[in-house]
Amino acid sequence: MSASPAFQFADTAPRYTSYPTAPHFHNGVGDAQVRRWMAAVGEDEAVSLYIHIPFCDRLCWFCACHTHHTLRYEPVASYLETLYREIVLAAASLPQTVRVSALHLGGGSPTLLTPQDMHKLMDALREAFRFNRDASISIEIDPTDMDEGRLDAIAAFGTTRASLGVQDFRPEVQKAINREQSFEDTRAVVEGLRARGVAAVNLDLVYGLPHQSVDSIAETVAMSLSLKPDRVALFGYAHVPWFKKHQRLIDEAVLPDREARMAQSVRAAGLIRAAGYEAIGLDHFALPGDSLARAARKGKLRRNFQGYTDDPAETLIGLGPSSVSGFREGYAQNATAMGVYRRFIEKGMMPVMRGIELSGEDQVRAWVIQRLMCDFAFSVDEASVRFGETAEPVLEEAHEMCSRFPDVLVRHGGSFIVQPEARIHVRSVAAGFDSYLGRGTARHSAAV
The missing domain is CATH 1.10.10.920 (Arc Repressor Mutant, subunit A)
Known part of the structure; x- marks a missing residue:
């Protein structure tokens, strides 16, 4: 477009999963204030839960999430014991009659959990909280983590929606971001989820990656759409090496420039819409019958730290290191460092390090x-x-x-x-x- 001459679209801008955004949180919000906000949640009000699993068994160089690379399961098992204690603390701070309308497991890689620990986690959550019968339960999946036992556990967990990270299917791109994942592996997981009754599958694609081109993103979109996902997310790669040091392993010389990123975004979005998906907000697409598309048509679409959602709950409780809770009164973020997070829990305190009152x-x-x-x-x-x-x-x-x-x-x-x-x-x-x-x-x- 040709905007008014004085208007300059910013080269960089927040993603606005909250306002004010996280860089403006401060250490003036802590345990006492968050407990007051939690106690003020209405009786019988619906709330959302977010569980952060801050571990991966490989370090994807493009990732900007708070996560730890581990090849041993002991740190994961130890973390889960602390998480169970935080779940009890959070439930005790909320009115006993609140209801959970949505649960999201993110990471890191939640699918790193063993099937036994997946069952134990759901038992702990259902013991602490009342879930709506129609609660949405979603999980982020790394297809290369998956096996038959984990697929069974995800279904037994009550999962209603699974989001699979794809990024790009070209081997050259995958190698450049340390995320090698075949189309065949991805397809097998999609088919395994559907065979077990998981109702909806999302695919997450990324443009702006090293070695990507308009043709390569178009190829990835075509392969992804052949799996008939219910939703597609199309994210622009966030290159923030000052924030995530491992992104320095990506060769900036082969990153597409601003014009190339724009061309990739436009081409990919056009192909997805042409396949019958409705554009949702900035970077999501959904089949017309999907709940996200229905919410968008009704003007009830919302945005939180997991992106676009049709969940109407006004309170989001984040559990685990670095997770963010959202209340009517403000935001609260848990300690990111595992040791600091654990010490808060051991003292019987909500592990909040920073936040902001609105x-x-x-x-x-x-x-x-x-x-x-x-x-x-x-x-x-x-x-x-x-x-x-x-x-x-x-x-x-x-x-x-x-x-x-x-x-x-x-x-x-x-x-x-x-x-x-x-x-x-x-x-x-x-x-x-x-x-x-x-x-x-x-x-x-x-x-x-």
């Missing part, structure tokens, strides 16, 4: 940014009803953006809407409403 203005901006990221639009009336006078300065900023950059944002009827040609840059548009951006020394990944 001001009234933060809540307005968080809502505006979430609606932009989910719907590419937000309602003036809804903002006013939700936030009253507190919303007025932010609405004035939106009016100013419309006046200055009509190729980017327009007022249409009762809503502010991101122009279709600018939607690929929605992270940069959202950044226009971020009052924290530029404070401190935080650096962000490529905006496209």
Whole structure:
């Protein structure tokens, strides 16, 4: 698109899985405050749980997750004993009548767990929490970890949705990111999950990787779609070697530039849509009958630390090192270092090291940014009803953006809407409403 001359789309921007974003969390949030927030959750309210398994048996060089590489199972087994204690602490801090509407296991590699430990973990969770009968239970899968026993355990866990990391199927790309994984291995896991009654399968693809081209990403998309996934996520590789040192093992000379990344994104998205998938937010696609697509059509799509979701719960409880909890009042992040995390639990304390309490203005901006990221639009009336006078300065900023950059944002009827040609840059548009951006020394990944 040709934006207004004065408007410059940022080369980098936050992914806005929260607002304020994690670099602006501080150590003023701890055990006592989080317990107050947990106690304030409504009786019979639905909550979401996120369980972080911070271990992998190989180190993928492209990964920006908080994880530890281990070839021994002893550290994993030891961690699980601490996690069980945190589960009990968290359940005791919430009203006893809360209900779990969604559970997500992420990592790291949750599929590193033995089948026996997978069963034990689910037993611990069901003993501590009440689960809705129709609770969504999802897990992230590394296909190279899988065997028949793990497939059986995932099904017995009650899994309703599995997300498989694919990245790219070309051997040259896989070797450059230390993530060798054949199409045949991936297909076998997909078929094994479906044979065991796992209702939905997601595939995660990545563009912007070393040695990738428009043709190679198109090839990977075609192979992935042949597996008929219910959802496809298409992420831009976040090259942040200042944050994740192992990314320095990637040769920057063979990374695609900004224009090449854009071309890869556009080509891949076009192929996925042409196959009958609906575009969801910035980087997700779903079959029309999928719950994420239905939520998007109804304006009920949401975004949290796991990305786009149709889960309506307003409270997310993160368990495990580095995991983040989200409350109406603010965010709280657990200690990342395993030793520090364990010492908190041993003292009977929530292992929170940092976070942020939301001001009234933060809540307005968080809502505006979430609606932009989910719907590419937000309602003036809804903002006013939700936030009253507190919303007025932010609405004035939106009016100013419309006046200055009509190729980017327009007022249409009762809503502010991101122009279709600018939607690929929605992270940069959202950044226009971020009052924290530029404070401190935080650096962000490529905006496209």
